[in-house]
Amino acid sequence: MAGEINPFASLQSQIDEAATYLDVDDDVIERLKHPERVLETNLTVELDDGSLERFKAFRAQFNGDRGPYKGGIRYHPQVSRDEVKALSGWMTYKTAIVDIPLGGGKGGIVVDPADYSETELERLTRTFATELTPIIGEDKDIPAPDVNTGQREMNWIKDTYETLENTTEPGVITGKNLASGGSEGRVEATGRSTVIAAREAFDYLDKDLEGATVAVQGYGNAGWIAAKLIDEMGATVVAASDSSGGIYNADGFDPVAAKTHKNETGSVVGYPEADEEITNEDVLTLDVDLLIPAALENAIDGGLAEDVEADVISEAANGPLTPEADRVLEDEDVFVIPDILANAGGVTVSYFEWVQNRQRFYWSEQKVNAELEETIVDAFDALVDAIEENELDNPRTGAYVVAIQRVANAFGEAGSFP
Numbered sequence: 001m002a003g004e005i006n007p008f009a010s011l012q013s014q015i016d017e018a019a020t021y022l023d024v025d026d027d028v029i030e031r032l033k034h035p036e037r038v039l040e041t042n043l044t045v046e047l048d049d050g051s052l053e054r055f056k057a058f059r060a061q062f063n064g065d066r067g068p069y070k071g072g073i074r075y076h077p078q079v080s081r082d083e084v085k086a087l088s089g090w091m092t093y094k095t096a097i098v099d100i101p102l103g104g105g106k107g108g109i110v111v112d113p114a115d116y117s118e119t120e121l122e123r124l125t126r127t128f129a130t131e132l133t134p135i136i137g138e139d140k141d142i143p144a145p146d147v148n149t150g151q152r153e154m155n156w157i158k159d160t161y162e163t164l165e166n167t168t169e170p171g172v173i174t175g176k177n178l179a180s181g182g183s184e185g186r187v188e189a190t191g192r193s194t195v196i197a198a199r200e201a202f203d204y205l206d207k208d209l210e211g212a213t214v215a216v217q218g219y220g221n222a223g224w225i226a227a228k229l230i231d232e233m234g235a236t237v238v239a240a241s242d243s244s245g246g247i248y249n250a251d252g253f254d255p256v257a258a259k260t261h262k263n264e265t266g267s268v269v270g271y272p273e274a275d276e277e278i279t280n281e282d283v284l285t286l287d288v289d290l291l292i293p294a295a296l297e298n299a300i301d302g303g304l305a306e307d308v309e310a311d312v313i314s315e316a317a318n319g320p321l322t323p324e325a326d327r328v329l330e331d332e333d334v335f336v337i338p339d340i341l342a343n344a345g346g347v348t349v350s351y352f353e354w355v356q357n358r359q360r361f362y363w364s365e366q367k368v369n370a371e372l373e374e375t376i377v378d379a380f381d382a383l384v385d386a387i388e389e390n391e392l393d394n395p396r397t398g399a400y401v402v403a404i405q406r407v408a409n410a411f412g413e414a415g416s417f418p
C-alpha cells in the first residue's frame with residue numbers, strides 16, 4: 001500500500017482535473033477544495049484496569065451547501081487529520097453525484113479496536129459522542145458507520161446524544177440497528193451500489209456479467225456483500241482478501257461460505273474451497289473481468305497499476321487508487337467506476353434512513369432497494385452523459401464534473417451574506 005500518498009492531496013488533484021472542464025470560477029473551486037471546519041479532540045478514556053488512555057479523534061465538516069454534513073466514523077490506527085479531510089470531501093461529491101440533499105463530513109478515532117474490550121470501546125465511543133454532541137444533529141451533521149464501526153457504535157452514539165440533549169432524535173445518526181430506528185437494507189447498501197454500478201458499466205461497455213470473473217480486496221461490510229451480490233448476478237468470484245492475506249480458486253467459490261469461514265476464524269485465509277493462498281497484491285493484479293477494491297485508500301499506486309489486468313474496477317473503498325494509478329489505468333483503458341458513485345449506496349440508504357426517522361414511517365426492504373437501484377442508475381446515466389459531452393477518458397473526472405457543478409450551483413444560488 002502506498003501509504004505515503006496524502007489522500008487530501010489526491011482529493012484536491014481530482015477536483016483540479018475536473019475543474020478544467022467546468023465553467024466555475026477559480027475562487028469558487030478554491031472554496032470547494034477545503035473543509036469548512038475540522039474538530040480535533042483528545043479523548044481520555046478509562047480502561048478496564050483503571051488506567052487512563054488518550055485517543056486522538058477528528059470530525060471534518062467539508063461542505064454544507066447542499067444540506068447537513070453527512071459521513072461515517074472510522075476506527076483505525078491510520079486515521080489522521082488529512083485522511084478525514086479527504087474522506088469528508090469525497091462525501092461532499094458523493095452526495096452530489098447521487099443528488100441527495102446532504103453535504104459531506106467524516107470522522108475517525110486513531111485506534112485499533114481489536115486491542116480493546118467491548119466495555120472500553122463503549123466508553124471510547126460515548127466519550128467521542130459527548131465531544132460531537134454540540135456539532136451534530138439531524139439538521140447539522142449526521143454521522144454513520146465506516147471502517148471498524150457498525151450498528152453497535154451508531155446505537156451508542158444515538159443514545160449518548162439523546163441523553164445529553166434530553167430528546168428523541170433518531171435521525172442524528174444513521175446505520176443504526178432496526179430496533180433503534182435503522183433502515184432495512186442499510187447494511188447491504190454499499191456492496192449493493194458497488195455491483196449495480198458494475199452491472200451498468202458492463203452494459204455500457206457491452207460486456208457480459210454472466211460468468212465474468214471477479215476479485216475482491218477487503219472482506220468487510222462493503223467487500224463481502226459486493227461478492228455475495230455479484231455472485232447472485234451470475235458472475236464468478238475467484239479471489240478475495242482481508243488484512244491477513246488472500247485466497248484464490250480459478251473456478252470460483254461460494255462467497256457466503258467464505259464469509260462464514262472469516263466469522264469463525266477471523267480471516268478468509270484458510271477457507272477450504274479456495275485453498276490457493278495469494279498475497280493482497282496478487283488479488284489486485286489478477287487477470288479478472290472485474291476488480292472490487294473494498295479496503296482502504298491508496299491500495300493501488302502508479303507502480304502496481306502497471307500490473308493491473310482487470311477490465312473494470314468498481315471502487316467500493318474510498319480512494320483506493322492514487323492519482324498516478326488513475327493515469328496509468330486511463331492509458332490502459334481500464335474503466336474505473338469512481339468511489340463517489342460506486343460506493344454511494346451506503347450514504348443513499350443512510351439518507352432513506354434519515355427520511356424514515358424524520359417521518360416516523362418505515363419502508364420495506366423491497367422499497368429501499370428499488371429506490372437505491374433508481375438512484376444509482378440515474379447517477380450512472382449522469383456520469384455517462386458527462387463522459388460523452390466532455391469526451392472524457394476517465395470516468396472519475398466525469399463524476400466530479402457533475403458533482404462539483406451541483407455543489408457550485410447550490411453555493412451560487414445561496415447568494416452572499418453581507
Ligand SMILES: NC(=O)C1=CN([C@@H]2O[C@H](COP(=O)(O)OP(=O)(O)OC[C@H]3O[C@@H](n4cnc5c(N)ncnc54)[C@H](O)[C@@H]3O)[C@@H](O)[C@H]2O)C=CC1
Nearest residue numbers: 146147148190218219220221222242243295317318343346
Ligand atoms: N461501511 C460503509 O457503509 C461504507 C464503507 N465504504 C468504504 O469501504 C471500505 C471498507 O469499509 P467497510 O467494509 O465498512 O470496513 P470493514 O471494517 O467492515 O472492512 C474492512 C475490510 O478490509 C480489510 N483490510 C484492511 N486492510 C486491508 C489490506 N491492506 N488488504 C486487504 N484487506 C484489508 C479488513 O480485513 C476488512 O475485511 C472503506 O474504504 C470505507 O470507507 C464506503 C462507503 C460506505
Ligand SMILES: O=C(O)CCC(=O)C(=O)O
Nearest residue numbers: 071072144146346347350
Ligand atoms: O452512510 C453514510 O452516511 C456515509 C457512509 C460513508 O462514510 C461513506 O460513504 O464513505
